Amino acid sequence: MKRFLDDIEDRQERRTDSCIALPLSRREFVFRGSSALVLSSASPGLLLALDDGPDNAPAAALFSAKQTRNLAAVQTHLFPATADAPGADDINALAYLRFVMNQPDFETGTRDFVFRGLQSLHEAGMERFEREFHRLDFSQKESLLRYLADRTRWGRNWLSLLLKYILEALLTDPVYGGNPDGVGWKWLEHQAGFPRPPADKVYTRLRAQAARTNRPTPSRSLDGL
Amino acid sequence: MDYDVCVIGSGAGGGPVAWSLAQAGYRVVVLEKGPWFTEADFYKDELACCRRTVYTPDLEDEFHVIEDGSAEKGWKAKPTYDSGRDFWNGNCVGGSTNFMSGFFHRLKPEDFRLLSEFGPIAGANISDWPIAYEDLEPYYSKVEQEVGVSGRVIDHPNQEPRSTADFPFPPTAEHAISGWVDQTCRELGLHPIPVPRAILPRAAMGRQACQYSGYCGSYGCSSGAKSSSRAALLDRARATGRCDIRAHAQVYRLESDRHGRVVAARYFDRDNQPQSVDARIFIVACQAIETARLLLLSTGPRHPRGLANSRGQVGRNLVFSAGGAGTGHFLYGNMDKNKAAALKTVGPFVNRALQDWYFIDDPELGRIKGGTIEFLFRHPNPTGQANRVKNSSDGLLWGTPLQDKLKAHFSGARYFRFESFCDWLPNDDCFVSLDPELKDRWNMPAARVRVGYHEHDLKVGRLLTDKGREVLKAMGADKVTWGLSGSPPANLVAGGCRFGDDPETSVLNADCQAHDADNLYVTDGSFMPTGGSVPYTWTIYANSFRVADIITERLGGKRG
Numbered sequence: 189m190k191r192f193l194d195d196i197e198d199r200q201e202r203r204t205d206s207c208i209a210l211p212l213s214r215r216e217f218v219f220r221g222s223s224a225l226v227l228s229s230a231s232p233g234l235l236l237a238l239d240d241g242p243d244n245a246p247a248a249a250l251f252s253a254k255q256t257r258n259l260a261a262v263q264t265h266l267f268p269a270t271a272d273a274p275g276a277d278d279i280n281a282l283a284y285l286r287f288v289m290n291q292p293d294f295e296t297g298t299r300d301f302v303f304r305g306l307q308s309l310h311e312a313g314m315e316r317f318e319r320e321f322h323r324l325d326f327s328q329k330e331s332l333l334r335y336l337a338d339r340t341r342w343g344r345n346w347l348s349l350l351l352k353y354i355l356e357a358l359l360t361d362p363v364y365g366g367n368p369d370g371v372g373w374k375w376l377e378h379q380a381g382f383p384r385p386p387a388d389k390v391y392t393r394l395r396a397q398a399a400r401t402n403r404p405t406p407s408r409s410l411d412g413l
Numbered sequence: 414m415d416y417d418v419c420v421i422g423s424g425a426g427g428g429p430v431a432w433s434l435a436q437a438g439y440r441v442v443v444l445e446k447g448p449w450f451t452e453a454d455f456y457k458d459e460l461a462c463c464r465r466t467v468y469t470p471d472l473e474d475e476f477h478v479i480e481d482g483s484a485e486k487g488w489k490a491k492p493t494y495d496s497g498r499d500f501w502n503g504n505c506v507g508g509s510t511n512f513m514s515g516f517f518h519r520l521k522p523e524d525f526r527l528l529s530e531f532g533p534i535a536g537a538n539i540s541d542w543p544i545a546y547e548d549l550e551p552y553y554s555k556v557e558q559e560v561g562v563s564g565r566v567i568d569h570p571n572q573e574p575r576s577t578a579d580f581p582f583p584p585t586a587e588h589a590i591s592g593w594v595d596q597t598c599r600e601l602g603l604h605p606i607p608v609p610r611a612i613l614p615r616a617a618m619g620r621q622a623c624q625y626s627g628y629c630g631s632y633g634c635s636s637g638a639k640s641s642s643r644a645a646l647l648d649r650a651r652a653t654g655r656c657d658i659r660a661h662a663q664v665y666r667l668e669s670d671r672h673g674r675v676v677a678a679r680y681f682d683r684d685n686q687p688q689s690v691d692a693r694i695f696i697v698a699c700q701a702i703e704t705a706r707l708l709l710l711s712t713g714p715r716h717p718r719g720l721a722n723s724r725g726q727v728g729r730n731l732v733f734s735a736g737g738a739g740t741g742h743f744l745y746g747n748m749d750k751n752k753a754a755a756l757k758t759v760g761p762f763v764n765r766a767l768q769d770w771y772f773i774d775d776p777e778l779g780r781i782k783g784g785t786i787e788f789l790f791r792h793p794n795p796t797g798q799a800n801r802v803k804n805s806s807d808g809l810l811w812g813t814p815l816q817d818k819l820k821a822h823f824s825g826a827r828y829f830r831f832e833s834f835c836d837w838l839p840n841d842d843c844f845v846s847l848d849p850e851l852k853d854r855w856n857m858p859a860a861r862v863r864v865g866y867h868e869h870d871l872k873v874g875r876l877l878t879d880k881g882r883e884v885l886k887a888m889g890a891d892k893v894t895w896g897l898s899g900s901p902p903a904n905l906v907a908g909g910c911r912f913g914d915d916p917e918t919s920v921l922n923a924d925c926q927a928h929d930a931d932n933l934y935v936t937d938g939s940f941m942p943t944g945g946s947v948p949y950t951w952t953i954y955a956n957s958f959r960v961a962d963i964i965t966e967r968l969g970g971k972r973g
Contacts, residue, residue, distance in 0.1 A: 189514045189630040189789060189832070189904075266811040273816040293465065330812075337809045344809055351803050351811060359795040360460050376823035378795050379759045381457025381628030383635050389454060391461035398448035398467065398505070400661060401684045 250286055254320070255306050259285075261322035262309070265329045266347070267354045274371045276354060284357035284366035285350075291392055298349070305346035312336065361385055416442045416657075417968060419678050419692035421664045421707070424508025425953040426698030426937030428642030429560075432649055433961030435656035438972025442657045442690055443647065444680055446699075447504035449660035450511070452644070455633030459794050462632050468512065469501035474854040477702065480863040484842060488863060492851055500702065500862070500903045506660055507643025508700065509904065510950065514630030515611035515639055516787055517562050518947035519553050519573050521771060522546035523782075527836070527943045531782050537838035537867050538730050540942040543914045543923035550576055552955035557581055557609075560954055561618065561640040564609030571768045572606075585614045585623055585762045589755040590829060594765045594788055597888045608764045608787065611640035611950070620644055625760035627793055642954075662688070665857050667695060667720055667933070669713030675720070675933050681855055694964060698937040698957070701731060705845035705909040705939065706860040708920075721927035726920045727910060728845035731862070732944045734905035735870035736784060736833035737878035737897035740791060741890030744826045748889075756827050763788050767884070770877060771946060783873060784835030784946030786881045791828035798822065831885065833877035835946045837901070838867035845909050866899040907938030907949050925960045936960050 251259060260282050269275025276282070289299055309332075313321040317328055324332065336343025357366030359373065363385050367373065373380055385391075417439040420427045427443060435441045450468070461467045472494040479498060482488040493499060503509035523530045525542040533539060554577050556562060563582035566575065584607055598605040612629070615622045620637035629639070637644045650656035661683035668677040668689075675695045682688050697704050705728035709719035719727055745753040770783035791798075802822050803810050810818060837843070842865025847858040874897050885893045913919030916928040925940050927933040936957040938949045945952065965971065 189516075189792065267816070268812060270813060270816065272820070273813075293471075333811075347811070348803070348809055351809070351815075352800055355799040355803065356460070356464070356796050359799055360464075361458055363458075364460065373795070376795070376819060377757075378823055379627065379793075381626040381632070381793070382624070383456050383626075385456035385458040385461065389456055389458075389461075391458065391465045391467050394450075394454060394461055394467050395465070397454070398450070 250289060254310075255303070256282070257322040258306060258310060258320060261324075261329070262333070262347075262350060263354060265326075265333065266351055267358070272375070274358070274375055276357075278368075279354070279357045279372055280366050280368060281354045281357040284364065285353050287365050288353055288356070293392075293395065301346065301349065305342065305349075308342070309336070309346075363387055363390055414693060415690050416440045416692040418442075418694045418696060418964070419444065419690055420696045420698060421667075421678060422508065422698035422700065422704070422937060423506050423647060423658065424503075424642050424698065424700060424937065425510050425950050426700075426935075426939075426957050427508070427696070428510070428646035428650070429556075429954055429957035430696050430698070430934075430936050430961040430964065431656055431658075432559075432646040433958060434965060434968075435650045435653040437961075437965045437968075437970075438655065439965075439968060440655050441650065442659060442692065443506075443650075444662040444664050444678060444690070445506050445508075445658065445660050446663040447506065447508075447660065449506040449658070450633060452633075452635055452637050455511075455635045457626055457628040457632060457635070459796055462512075462628075463794055464796060468503050468505055468633070469499060470504060472497070472499060475501070476851075476853065476859055478848045478851055478859055478861040480861060483865065488842075488865075490848075490861060492859070498903075502700065502904045502906075506647060506658060507641040510611075510641040511633045511639075511643060512631050513611070513639070513641070513904075513948075513950060514789075515950075516766075516948050517564075517609040517611050517951040518766070518785065520546065520549075520945040520947065520952055521571060521573050523772070524943065524945040525549075527782060531780065534838060534867070534869055537840050537869065539838065540911065540913060540918070542942060543912055546573070549952070549955050549959060550574065552958040553951065555958050556951055556954045559958075560611065560645040561613050561620070562609050562611055562951070563614050565607045567606060569604040569606050569768070571771045580609060582614055582617070584764055585610055585612050586625060586760070587764050588758060588761040588790075590790075591763055591765050593888055594763070594884070597884060598767065601884065601887055603767055603769050603884075605765050605767060608766045609951075610762065610764060612762075613638040613640070618645070619648070627759035629762075630792065631794075663855065664699075664707060665710065665855055667697075667707065667711040669711065669716055669720060669930065671714045673713070673715035673930050675930055685855070693968070694932045694934065696934045696936055696960075696964075697939075698935065700937055701906045701909045701939045702845050702860050702862055704935060704937055705731070706847065706858075708910070709845075709847050710857060716929065721910070721920050721929040721933060723929050724917050726918065729841075730839035730908045730911050730942065731843045731845055731906065732837040732839050732908040732941065733843075733864070733866075733901035733903075734834050734944060734948070735837040735866065735899075736835045736874040737881075737895060738830060738832045739878060739881050739885060739893055739895030741829045741885035741888065742826050742892040742894070743829060743889070744891045746825065747891055759793065763790060767880070770880060773873075773876060775876065778872065781873065782836055782946065784833055784877050786877055786884070787832045787834065788884075789830055789832065791830055795823070826891075829885065829888070829890070831881035833874055833881055834948065835870060835873040835877060837944055838870055839908060839911075839943065840865060840867050842866075843908075864901045866901070871897060871899060905944075905948060907941040907944050907953075910935045910939035911942040912940040913942060924963045925956065926963075934960055934964065 263276035263281045267276040418441045420443045423445040476493045477500045480488045480490045503512045528539045564580040623638035662680045664680040666679040677691045711720040765788045767786040773783040848861040910920040912921035
């Protein structure tokens with residue numbers, strides 16, 4: 189199988205969702221956390237500034253109560269439960285996102301982007317409707333999210349990022365906390381592969397098993413060995 | 414002397430020499446940069462396989478710099494940590510053979526003499542091989558037996574000569590659609606061939622049979638049925654008691670003496686501490702890009718431009734696999750229930766290809782080299798597919814429009830594909846060099862890869878892609894989408910240290926021994942001056958067995 193269509197697309201997506209439209213390279217985005225950057229916006233109320241360094245990233249608890257309410261409301265709007273389809277709540281989308289963001293391989297820049305996006309969403313909701321996002325009615329939520337997706341690059345990238353992890357919660361192995369009892373697979377009549385990963389062979393464990401130690405390379409001349 | 418032979422890299426190029434020489438009684442060490450996973454670590458987990466970095470390095474730590482563009486428009490270099498365009502293919506014991514699909518094809522006799530058969534093409538560095546098909550044929554057979562290839566020989570117009578009547582293993586179980594391909598192709602006057610697979614349909618050689626989970630390519634094999642270098646050769650090499658395999662051994666330099674001979678392999682161990690191993694013979698098999706990089710990094714008193722690079726040939730004439738792909742959408746609603754049920758079956762393989770256009774008589778282009786059309790189902794990874802569904806021409810989808818589209822995509826159709834394989838003509842704009850600025854986690858210059866292609870490749874790819882589309886339409890596909898690109902598939906790479914009789918234009922001689930360094934051999938796909946129009950793995954395995962015999966003889970033959 190040639191790796192230049194489906195697979196390459198997948199790999200590119202997993203690495204660029206958070207910063208595809210940024211005016212910086214990906215490495216700069218991750219490491220240049222201290223410079224204030226305006227990403228993109230059509231409205232002064234939707235400015236998103238990276239003014240905190242990676243060290244200021246929120247702790248493992250991740251989301252405050254207010255952030256949780258707004259984030260859950262966004263996820264539910266993006267992936268609602270219907271008579272046929274499981275919704276964000278049914279697939280544990282919020283818990284799955286917490287799991288993903290708590291992993292050591294989750295990039296600091298992307299993590300920060302999730303929080304900054306939430307803050308900007310809050311500000312946009314207050315500016316337009318004078319209410320927090322989770323208190324808006326369906327049409328208000330839809331008009332706000334559609335505006336952000338269609339008119340701002342950060343908005344499109346932020347919503348695309350949230351959708352990416354919603355879809356992972358829908359379709360990756362239940363061992364990771366999403367897709368409980370294979371509800372997403374059943375809905376889409378998808379036949380999973382086998383054997384399925386046990387808890388001690390999830391990707392985070394495999395990465396740890398495979399990792400090098402963090403001892404630095406000696407600074408002395410390697411040629412002298 | 415620590416070892417008789419030091420092999421750097423453990424994939425298709427490293428496994429056969431390691432096993433053969435250990436079996437012949439010589440002390441062998443294999444240095445593999447990645448970790449050592451086994452069947453006990455491989456599960457059908459899309460996150461581990463394809464959406465997180467587990468079997469390849471983090472691109473922040475280790476990366477390539479890819480130069481895209483053209484001679485006319487100029488070349489633009491971008492590191493893969495920025496682009497996400499990952500050129501690693503599997504860095505663990507067994508290399509990328511752990512994750513291959515195992516479509517195995519031999520080259521044809523004409524592939525060994527492309528220049529003589531088809532003449533020169535302006536702007537392409539086509540060269541005949543210094544060996545003939547007959548020299549490699551016994552080793553293709555050896556791969557069938559020792560590595561494990563399943564299949565069925567039939568008469569077809571481009572069947573290559575064989576020394577054995579049939580494969581040692583019968584074909585893997587096949588999907589109903591294989592019969593539909595056969596029927597359609599025969600109605601079109603074509604000759605569908607059963608594709609040999611590097612997969613065992615029954616238990617053998619201490620390995621289990623295929624479990625037919627439907628998740629094969631890109632995944633490590635949980636049963637050992639997939640004929641990876643690790644499962645098929647390295648486990649057996651180790652069992653001889655004469656082969657040590659050192660995982661997490663990142664070789665950063667081959668040390669050479671004032672006579673130009675390689676005297677040591679320097680590497681970083683798992684603790685990132687420098688180590689060294691010496692041996693009588695050194696074999697490099699790191700996959701084409703990294704092999705060239707290692708040689709370029711390994712300057713020495715007699716090799717000021719890099720090991721075996723006195724004529725500046727190392728890294729040049731890198732080749733990928735050219736061609737295109739297409740997808741037929743077969744809607745369940747437009748077929749009877751029985752056919753739909755058969756089409757929904759997951760697990761058995763398609764195992765069908767066409768080589769009717771391996772050689773083409775084209776009214777415009779004349780007699781040219783064509784290629785292979787391989788049939789397969791779309792990769793089953795659901796999250797990857799779902800993420801593509803969310804992007805529409807109208808913008809980002811969510812809510813019920815997204816859910817309706819997901820439902821239709823997954824439950825309403827199956828997607829049957831073809832991929833065309835044709836020669837990637839070697840040219841002056843496809844090569845490996847060392848990046849002048851960017852360095853990896855060990856402060857070693859990264860490989861910079863210019864990936865220029867020859868326009869002729871697109872013409873051949875278009876001819877083959879048109880044929881593939883015709884077959885899918887004739888099969889009744891409701892819609893056929895297709896694409897053709899000069900973008901290189903990172904998992905099908907060869908060349909960069911081509912072998913040949915002239916040291917001015919090649920790095921290796923016909924034995925895959927460096928012209929410039931008596932005790933240095935290269936056994937991955939780097940040796941190939943041209944790639945043929947099929948995936949390379951079988952040829953790399955076969956050539957590595959061939960070189961193993963040459964080295965065994967040089968060392969004094971089989972011991973005891």
